[in-house]
Amino acid sequence: MTFATRGLRSDTHYRLDERQVERETLGTYVINRQFAADLTVSYNCSQRLSLAVGVPYIAASWSIPSPTSPVPGPRAQQDARGIGDISVTTRYWLFDPKTFTGNIAIGGGVKMPTGKYDARDMYPDRDGRNDQLRYVDQSIQPGDGGWGIYLSVEGFKRMGRMQVFGSGNYLANPRDTNGTPSLVVSRLPPGVAPSAANRDRWVNSVPDQYLARVGVGLPVWKNVAAGGSFRVEGLRRYDLIGPSHGFRRPGVEMFFEPGISYATRGHAFNVNVPMGFYKNRKPDPYTGAQGDATFPNYIFLASYGWRFGGKDVACAVPPPQ
Secondary structure, eight states, X not given: OEEEEEEEEEEEEEEBTEEOHHHHHHTOXXXXXXXXXXXXXXXXXXXXXXXXXXXXXXEEEEEEESSOSSSOOOEEEEEEEEEOOOEEEEEEESSOTTTOSEEEEEEEEEEOOOSOSSOEEEEOOTXXXXXXXXXXXXXXXXXXXXXXXXXXXXXXXXXXXXXXXXXXXXXEOOOOEEEEEOHHHHTOOTTOOOOGGGGGGSEXXXXXXXXXXXXXXXXXXXXXXXXXXEEXXXXXXXXXXXXXXXXXXXXXXXXXXXXXXXXXXTEEEEEEOOEEEEEEEOOOTTTOOOOOEEEEEEEEEEEEEEOOOOSOOOOSSOOOO
């Protein structure tokens, strides 16, 4: 059983890889706060095959001065919270863990649309008036509204006292859009129709996402280990399966990720703080519009894992051939 948390604040805007300093100077920047807590329960069918169910809880906010011009008005905040999209995954180690000082695992699974993807909150229009119940920004919705295909690969190699590791995770969302109005529509004042030029951005997209890490770890004292890794995560312009219409903010961020861990008698604690050094808000798909988006300067990650149970038993799900 693993309990993991993720917290961040995004308030620096980028268009492509150029920081939009004028938003900070004028005070018109967005503040996006994210907190996620994940409970994952896994079952080791054998030393090589495991099954897992992950249940996330999301609490997030998105705020911007309303209006933003000619003089920035009061900051209007929208909030959303709730259970996110539950995942069911499996992982299989390719080599016998008893005979190898390194190994590679492949994994897969499904992400179910259990999280609310049409959450609403009270906030004003873009002119700072008409406070009413409106759909919140796509980035803080607890769910995305689509069934997803989860793919992963990970591996490690012991080299003396040092361990080299790497992992890659990809979430493919075949669904195109989820029907929830985007901020392009939801922040409009009464009587103002959305621009036909933005028709493809009137509703939210269901985009693919990815995460990859590679790094090293080293024991430093008794049951304590420290490490560092290169981390990259992002949201693609075009999905792996199906079209990519609707509102999305494609982009990528790269991090240096120091971390420390402590493990003893079936218990493991980890704290990692990825620090961003490269940010790029990609152009919108199809339209090519160079929108901007906020990125975090760092992310706080912490987890606690507890390994318990009896002897290995046979599993009802056969390992892949």
